[in-house]
Amino acid sequence: MDLSSSSGPRRMAAAAGELGALDAASAPPVAAAVPDDATLMLRYRKGDVRAFEILYDRHKGALYRYLQRLCRSPEMAHDLFQEVWSKVIASRERYEARAKFTTFLFHIAHNCAVDHFRRTGRPQEKLTQDVDALAEELSGPGHENPEEQLAESQLRADFRRALDELPAEQRDVFLLYEETGLGLEDIGRITGVAMETAKSRLRYALGKLRGALRQHQPTTVQSSVSS
Numbered sequence: 001m002d003l004s005s006s007s008g009p010r011r012m013a014a015a016a017g018e019l020g021a022l023d024a025a026s027a028p029p030v031a032a033a034v035p036d037d038a039t040l041m042l043r044y045r046k047g048d049v050r051a052f053e054i055l056y057d058r059h060k061g062a063l064y065r066y067l068q069r070l071c072r073s074p075e076m077a078h079d080l081f082q083e084v085w086s087k088v089i090a091s092r093e094r095y096e097a098r099a100k101f102t103t104f105l106f107h108i109a110h111n112c113a114v115d116h117f118r119r120t121g122r123p124q125e126k127l128t129q130d131v132d133a134l135a136e137e138l139s140g141p142g143h144e145n146p147e148e149q150l151a152e153s154q155l156r157a158d159f160r161r162a163l164d165e166l167p168a169e170q171r172d173v174f175l176l177y178e179e180t181g182l183g184l185e186d187i188g189r190i191t192g193v194a195m196e197t198a199k200s201r202l203r204y205a206l207g208k209l210r211g212a213l214r215q216h217q218p219t220t221v222q223s224s225v226s227s
Contacts, residue, residue, distance in 0.1 A: 037101030045092045056085065059105055062179045066106065069175055070113050080116060084109045103186040106176060110190050155213065162212035170205040173198055 035043070035051070037058070043051035063084065068077035087108050095104070163171060169191070176187045188198040 038097035041092070041095050041101050041104075042097060045095055052089075055101065059102065063105065063109060066175055066179045067109060067113065070172065071116075076116070080109070080112050083112050087112070099189065100182070100186060102180050102182055103189055106180055106182070107190045110172070110176075158212055159209070162209050166205050166208060170201045170208075173201040174205040174209075177202055 035054075037055060040048075040051040040055050044055070060081075064077060064081050067080045067084075068074060071077045071080065084105070088105065091108075163174075166174065172191060173187055176182065176190060177184075180187075182190075184198045184202065185195045187202075188195040191198060193201075
C-alpha cells in the first residue's frame, strides 16, 4: 500500500460503503481554518468521506512507524495498519469526542498489536529494523569526515541495541511518546495504565537510553518528561 497516496483511505471507505463515485476534481476547496481531528471524525461519522481522508493523511506516517517499530516486520505492520483503519471505520458510528482522536487511534493500534502478539505467541522481544530514523534525530546532520561517519554508525548501533534491550512496556511508552506527541495521561489511557505508571516507564526508558548513548554526545536524548 502506498502510504503517500489517498488510494488507501478511499479503498477502505469504499469497503465501508460510503465512498461511492467520489470525483477528486469536484472536491470542495480546503477551508482556510483546518478542522481539528475530533471535528473531522464527527464529520466522517455523518458520512463526510473527505474528512476521513484528511485524518488518514494527517496520521498515517506516525501510525505506520509506531506499528513497524513494534512488530519488526513491514508485512506485519502493513496488515496491522490496515486493521487499525478498518476498526476506525467500523467504530465511526460510536465515536464521541471524549478524548483526542490521536488517543483513540493509537489505543486501537496498541490493542491490535497486543492481540496480534497474543494470537501468534510472539512477544515483543527485539526491534531489529526501522529505528534508524530515531537514531538520525539523535545524531544530527551527517558528516563527511570518515571518523565522524564511524562515530555516527556506532551511535546508531548503540541506540538500536539500547532500544532492543528496553522492557516491552517501556519501549511501547517511549515510542508512543516519540511518535504521537501525546502527554503521559493520554499514553496511560492508550496502554491501560495510570499516568504515573506511564511516567515512570518513560523515565526509566529515557534514563537507559541516555546512559547507553552518553559517550557519544552531551545531549543524546533531548526528550523531557512532563509533570
